[in-house]
Amino acid sequence: MNPRRKKRLTIVVSILTGLAVVAGLVLYALSQNIDLFYKPSEIHHGKEDTGLKAQIGQRLRVGGLVVPESVKRDEKSLKVSFRLADMKMPISFDPNEPMITIKYDGILPDLFREGQGIVANGKLAEGFIIEASEVLAKHDENYMPKELADDAGEKHAKPEYTKEQLESKN
Known part of the structure; x- marks a missing residue:
């Protein structure tokens, strides 16, 4: 050469x-x-199709319904924590249903409320707790994130929980 x-x-x-x-x-x-999308049940049991489980410290996006009467606000700061459950049709409360806790330090969206479908971005901490850096709520009756709409189906309705059901879950 x-x-x-x-x-x-x-x-x-x-x-x-x-x-x-x-x-x-x-x-x-x-x-x-990359923020991977998970439902609360997928954080507990892993993804349905691959079995992939979220790891502690992993950045992820989680979506579901805010469980009624689970929102706890710190009176001296902007810290708030609430529980999130899967969006299932028909909506019913199962005491064994996997739920996760979201902890957020900041101003929540104006449309945030109990029974609302939300998406939170953050990191997975110990014991099924998400330390959220961002919380998003749907902006009108017609909008829902694609992942949550697929999970909820076409007939989305606000869940009805009794106080006794919530206390038995805790």
């Missing part, structure tokens, strides 16, 4: 290697910023 071809081959191989390294670093950086 003559020196000119050898030099060209070295340059082409170097460029391709550099591009592969850059692509690998970009994909690694993007994978660190």
Whole structure:
């Protein structure tokens, strides 16, 4: 092989290697910023199709219904915690239904209320607790995040829980 071809081959191989390294670093950086969507039951039992479970410290997005009478606000700060349950049709309370607790420090959306469908972004902490960095509520009667709409089906209705059912869950 003559020196000119050898030099060209070295340059082409170097460029391709550099591009592969850059692509690998970009994909690694993007994978660190992906928020995977989970329902409360999937955090407890893993994804239905893959069995993949959320890991402690993992960034994720979780959606469901705010359980009535579960919202607890700190009077001296903006801290709030509430429980989240799956959106199932027909809506019924099952004491064994998996629920998660969302802890948030900030101003909640104006449309946030009990029985409301919400999506929270945050990190999974110990014991099925999500430390949320953002809480989103639907903005009108027609909008619902795609993942929650698929889970709830077409007939979305506010759940009806009795005080006794909620106390038996705790």
